[in-house]
Amino acid sequence: MQQRNSSSSTSRRIAAALPLLTAVILAALTGCGSGDVPEFDSASAFTFLEQQVDIGFRYPGSPEHKQLQKYLTGRLQEFGANVSLQPFEAVLTTGDTLNLINIIGNYNRKASKRIMLAAHYDTRPFADRDPDPTNRDKPIAGANDGASGVAVLLEIARLLGESEPSVGVDIVLFDGEDYGREGTAIDYCLGSAHFARRLRGYKPYAAIVIDMIGDSDLEIMMEGYSRAASPVLLGELFDIAEQLGYGQFRRKKMEAIIDDHLPLIQAGINAVDLIDFDYDYWHTLEDTPDKCSPESLEAVGNVLLHYIWRQ
Numbered sequence: 460m461q462q463r464n465s466s467s468s469t470s471r472r473i474a475a476a477l478p479l480l481t482a483v484i485l486a487a488l489t490g491c492g493s494g495d496v497p498e499f500d501s502a503s504a505f506t507f508l509e510q511q512v513d514i515g516f517r518y519p520g521s522p523e524h525k526q527l528q529k530y531l532t533g534r535l536q537e538f539g540a541n542v543s544l545q546p547f548e549a550v551l552t553t554g555d556t557l558n559l560i561n562i563i564g565n566y567n568r569k570a571s572k573r574i575m576l577a578a579h580y581d582t583r584p585f586a587d588r589d590p591d592p593t594n595r596d597k598p599i600a601g602a603n604d605g606a607s608g609v610a611v612l613l614e615i616a617r618l619l620g621e622s623e624p625s626v627g628v629d630i631v632l633f634d635g636e637d638y639g640r641e642g643t644a645i646d647y648c649l650g651s652a653h654f655a656r657r658l659r660g661y662k663p664y665a666a667i668v669i670d671m672i673g674d675s676d677l678e679i680m681m682e683g684y685s686r687a688a689s690p691v692l693l694g695e696l697f698d699i700a701e702q703l704g705y706g707q708f709r710r711k712k713m714e715a716i717i718d719d720h721l722p723l724i725q726a727g728i729n730a731v732d733l734i735d736f737d738y739d740y741w742h743t744l745e746d747t748p749d750k751c752s753p754e755s756l757e758a759v760g761n762v763l764l765h766y767i768w769r770q
């Protein structure tokens with residue numbers, strides 16, 4: 460220790476400058492003008508996925524759903540977001556009423572140009588796609604379907620707390636996306652539908668919904684409603700993925716999916732959905748963290764960060 464500390468101040472200065480030089484060279488190599496795009500930490504994001512799953516089954520009405528709301532609110536506050544809650548009641552076609560809450564974290568509130576990033580945090584109360592019929596009334600863990608999108612947004616929130624971009628960013632965590640029974644489209648996307656009814660003049664420059672993006676075998680294609688409504692935004696995101704070398708994004712057409720972007724599009728917002736709908740464990744008891752990977756979260760997270768920092 461003593462010997463190392465006795466080295467000349469010149470060599471210490473060179474050593475101190477090295478990480479900076481490396482960063483400048485890396486920024487030049489990636490070819491995007493802003494060298495200060497924060498680095499997405501895939502391990503940190505994966506921890507956010509696991510922490511949600513560890514809470515338990517997080518469907519509306521369960522104590523774990525409430526516990527998750529506290530966890531998400533706490534995390535966003537910890538990461539410097541201006542947090543607000545949008546509570547509402549939703550009456551289902553079954554006649555049941557759900558008490559739901561959208562959780563919103565704003566960054567750079569003064570900026571008029573705003574990017575909205577959204578994901579649903581609720582998990583499905585029934586594994587109606589499980590191969591074993593005796594499991595089909597049991598709740599799912601929702602590692603990919605629920606936790607993955609939120610995990611990416613929490614990691615982005617953590618980074619936004621450290622360095623603010625020039626645009627405003629609104630992170631919206633929707634409730635009640637996945638309560639519907641198959642064949643009753645109206646009981647899905649309850650949180651985003653409520654949000655879209657209460658815009659009160661809010662019109663982000665772009666809204667990007669992410670859902671089921673944790674699959675370790677991730678393949679994101681160009682979803683139908685997104686292609687029809689917001690082709691420029693969708694193309695930009697796929698361009699960034701290509702430039703960053705993320706092969707998980709494939710420029711292929713996929714069918715239209717009813718997801719949280721649809722109420723936003725219907726309300727006139729420039730919105731897209733990044734989703735991998737080809738997931739063997741969808742709505743089964745097997746939707747667990749071992750089917751997901753940090754690399755998949757990173758691909759999506761880094762594309763979003765680069766999009767934000769390009770504005």
Ligand SMILES: [Zn+2]
Pocket residue numbers: 583604637742
């Ligand atoms: Zn689902």
